[in-house]
Amino acid sequence: MNSLIDKYNIPGPRYTSYPTVPFWDDASFTSDLWQQSVLRTFNETNDSEGISIYIHLPFCEQLCTFCACHKRITKQHSVETPYLETVLKEWDLYVKLFGRTPKIKELHLGGGTPTFFSPENLRILLEGIFAKAEIAEHPEFSFEGHPNNTTREHLQTLYDLGFRRASFGVQDYDLQVQKAINRIQPFENVKKVTEMAREMGYKGVSHDLVFGLPFHTWEKMEYTIRKTLELKPDRLAFYSYAHVPWIKGVGQRGFDENDLPSGEEKRKLYTNGKKLLEELGYIEVGMDHFALEHDDLYQSMVSGDIHRNFMGYSSSKTQLMVGLGMSAISDSWYAFAQNNKSVEEYQKIVEEGTIPVVKGHVLNQEDLIIRKHILNLMCRLETSWDLQTAFPEIENALEALKEMETDGLVEISDNTIKITEKGRAFTRNVAMTFDLRMMRNKPETRIFSMTI
Structure with a gap:
């Protein structure tokens, strides 16, 4: 296996879309073409399957130096209300475009750190979304939470609004690794939010683990996996650290590149990690994901209903996914579109009454x-x-x-x-x-x- 990994370990896309973003034909893309595509798909599928919504909540209180997401670092929570007001105005623009009531089948809060926002503000956001929509019979609502700041109030508020899945970013439990990526997060914090979510009635809890981080050794990775198994999350994402500082700038330069495991060491992290997860009862689903047999993601793989989009793997599919918020990506099946990546520019465009897409691709x-x-x-x-x-x-x-x-x-x-x-x-x-x-x-x- 090691020789095969040497042979095939080359740069390549993760294929959350095709064409991948670097190969979008931006030159021929226009907002009018995007809106035509959205309306076409909405009219074809809203009654039968509904739509998905992804809401990008970009704020974080501190920079994690492994992160390649579009985010804004601030401790000023005064940014919450104006940002959410803009998201609701963007939603209004889409509802107006639809011309009739959308049916929401899936909704995901991603970031950034969605739990940066207060429970009350999240309630205001979601009630504003739902006020202009119908909810499908068996919706799939999920959110990403930071174990250090996800409170019982967060969990209860979202549960009361129909959320049944929570994903917590763990990355790694070793303190040296955590210091290197600026993500100090004790196991006790993850245990607390995981158990609270289950007690409350969440049917699915997922943890994200990352291998190939600075100072990673197999001993540290094994420790993290075995600690994770004490909590037995329903799903696990087991990602390779994507070191792309030439794209994401200074964020991923928060440690010396010599601190990253060598190619051989990273191979060991992957092969041993996968073997251990399988020994402990997890089944590999698609790529980078593992689930227990009872989980919807595994069941959807068995039934052939599993889907993949910009949100990753999903146990169900809608052709139309509307991305709301700064840098959010939307997918109408016939076209892709991405919002402006600057918070201020995104807000300015929406305030002018325009759907804030600035790049995209119409599929031939x-x-x-x-x-x-x-x-x-x-x-x-x-x-x-x-x-x-x-x-x-x-x-x-x-x-x-x-x-x-x-x-x-x-x-x-x-x-x-x-x-x-x-x-x-x-x-x-x-x-x-x-x-x-x-x-x-x-x-x-x-x-x-x-x-x-």
Whole structure:
């Protein structure tokens, strides 16, 4: 396995979209085209499946030096009300565009740190969203919480509003690692919020772990995994640290790059970590995710309903996902759009009565075909094609996959490709062979994190 990781550990996308953001055709994108696409999808799917909403809440009180998210660091909580007022005004613009009542099936609060906001302000935000919508029969509402500042009031307020899933960023429990990434977070804090959520009735608690952080050794990673298992979260995200300081600037320069584990050490973190999680009862779902058998994410993998979008893996799917807030990304299936990345500019554009998208991509027919193949690979570990879903360069993709087939990572038969159990770690590499836009426009500089 180590030799295969050496061979295939190259820069590559995580494929929360296709085309990936660096290959969007911004030049031909306009706000009018985006709105036409939204309205098309809304009219096609709102009655049957509803919509998803992602709300980006970007504020954090301190900078975690491993973080690659769009955020604003401040201890001034006076920013809460004006920001949320703008988000509600942006929602009003979409509701006006829809022309009739939207049905919300999924809603996720991400960040930043959603629990930076007071419980009362979160209630005002969500009641404002719900006042102009219908809630689907079995909605999926989830939020990301910081264990250090998520209170019982946060959990109860969100529970009362229909939230049943909570995700807590753990990263690592070793104090040396925590100091290096500026995220001091005792196990007791995670234990407290996890147990409070369960007592309250949350049906799903997820923890995020990251391997490959500065000063990481297998002994430290094993300690973190075993401490995590004391709490038995329903889901686990087991991410490789994406070191991309050339994109995210000074935030990820908060430690010496020599403090990062070597390639060989990081391989050990991944392979040993995955093996230990499986020994402890977790089942790998898609890529980077593990779940217990009772969890909806695992059940959706078994049923074939699992989906992947900008929010990651989901146990259900809607074609329209509306992103609200600074830097939020939306997906209408036929197009992608991203909001302005500056809090002030985002607020200014919305105040002017305009949906604040500033970049995006309208998918052509070829994009839609490739997107389906990549989604199949990322979610179901296989894809197949016929006359309608073939594409001109498919022979090139198959040629690129031959070496992976020889290495036992994929099985190719007739018009089907299946990723083997051995090949799971290389799912991103397999998907890359279908990425026509990247193949035709190979980047001259490094723009992605390593695949493993």
